[in-house]
Amino acid sequence: MNLLTQPVGPMHYLLVGAVLFVCGVICMTAKRNALGVLMGIELVLNGATLNFVAFGSRFLRGDSASSLGLDGQLMALFVIVLAAAEAAVALAIALNFYHTHATIDVDDASELKG
Amino acid sequence: MAEYLKTFLPESYAWLAYTAAAAVHVALLFVLAMMIVAVSNWAERKIAGRLQDRLGPTRVGGRFGWLQSVADGLKLLTKEDLVPAGADRFLFRLAPYLCFCASFSVYLALPMASGWVAQPMNVAVFFVLAVAGLEVLGVILAGYASGSKWSLFGGMREAAQVVSYEVPLALCAAIPVMVAGTMDLVEIGNRQAGGFWQWQIFHDPFTFLTFFVFLTCAVASVNRAPFDLAEAESELVAGFMTEYSGFRWSVFFMAEYASMFAVSVLGAILFFGGWNGPLPVASLLGLTCENHPLAGYLGGLLGLCNLLVKGYLGIIFMMWLRWTLPRLRIDQVMTVCLKYCIPLAAAMLLGAMLWCYALPGGLWAAVENFGG
């Protein structure tokens, strides 16, 4: 196959990142379980992180002058840490919702509906 | 090795040489871990017996029951394959293998002698801690997928315990990393070459105390008694493993022993000099790589024996603890973690940091400077 004999560049990482991002977006829009929506958010963040790491990788770019270098990896580090924090808060909100409404279905979160 | 094998094959089959070399390395690691599991199984029963003033297995394979592990393994392989009716079949079948993979992947980064490591990484300590923490996912899925509330409780308790103890474990592992200045396990081991006074546990009193906190957290994070609530036989039947029997149970069991050995070896490399013995025998006898490749190999073998002995002493200590101390309750477990281990580890980190700043070179350098 063509891919196996050719070196891998940032483009391939971008393609994978795009697939993860889109899967995350579909999860966020189409899942009724609030935790399913949260899983979509995680996928979206990972797709974006892959992009950062791909552009920051000197190994993939081959010429260090054009890569982000450490900045890409530092961004990835910050994204991972902040994603963990955001998942904790989102889970706390979801569990609060579950305790007060006895359901985790986001379709039932309609009290502010006009 | 791959280059050597490549000379035998035509050019278009060069990939076969790489695959064969990789397969040999994988087989070596796998066999190492499996031997540890088999020997630990036998040792557990013998040590348990002796501590309880009885003999343990004495029939299978001679007077000391050497083949008891083999007999146990055969029995487990031939048991009926049960999946409970209310279980989630796919996750039920998958969970033991998740634990197993996490537990065995740790051996990728553990060096057995200077330079004898499957994948040299400069973030080896971090990798070991990260991958060892992935076992908890297998445990939770096993507890959920069994379809019984006792399994679920056992799984959740164990997950809470392992995840909480990862924090002080990582803090305690960070202290020798800070003293050595690198996360690469091969480097850390090499820095402790010389006599036993070069070992990092004797570097400063804070690192000395850290070892004991590390030991406690390591025992807790592999769920051995006195922290073995997840398998508490008198409370939860067998916790998350209740519905598992036969081969799948043995996979969990292999994962537990493999991680016990892995954290023992990690502790040995971080604190006790790894493959360096108490006296620098290998360099005294001239068994280093500079003299002759074969001499270097023999020196490495000596180092491997040293490391295996240290790791095994760790396992025997954990077994001794299991059959001596009573089990802790879940709230006591969490109290020990949050109120004792974490503050102690943080205080040790601060102390070791100040010591490294004020007295670089360790205790013995400080003593020498004081005298002179």
Place this chain on the structure above:
Amino acid sequence: MSVAIQWHSLFFLLMALAACGAALAVVLSANVVRMAFWLVVSLGAVAGLFFLAGADLVGTLQLMVYVGGTLVLLVFGVMLTARQPFVDMRTAPTQWLVAALVGASLLAVLWQAALSVDRWAGRGQTLADRQAQAEPTAAPLGLALVGVRVDKPDQADPRLRDGMAGYLLPFEVISVHLVVVLIGAAHLARAKRRPTSPEPPQTPRTPE
């Protein structure tokens, strides 16, 4: 040489297929526990991709923090809410259609952007000069977090070099942020005692 490049690309292909396949499985699963499992597989494969790109510290961090921390938290949340009606919730087909259309158009835009820049394709480089560029990242990352950019002198372009600052302030900010988030989450998730609360959540019944 060509054999060696093949290995990297082969492993990239395996990890990429695992990541994308598991992400698709997350979307297509109806059972929330299985979704969580496939998410674990996907993020583990993403960690593998990080390792293959030479970012070993970030890959290990992904395994430890994301898979071993965030996902465990998520799975705990799933377990706590896995009562029978909520384990398998299906969405109406029309909503799936709209979501699929949005997803497909977004994917088309992103893929077209990724394939458009020729320089990103990675052609024409041998493994040797790539490996010459790869170097350990743990110590430089740690130093950058406390404000010292050791990779600054390597940057040839002077304008880019001037823009390379240390990351001490963001480090402080996220430390404070994490403390705030922990306190907030603990406060939100505290056990509340109210005289007229709705039915307390029972232990989950056996799932099918």
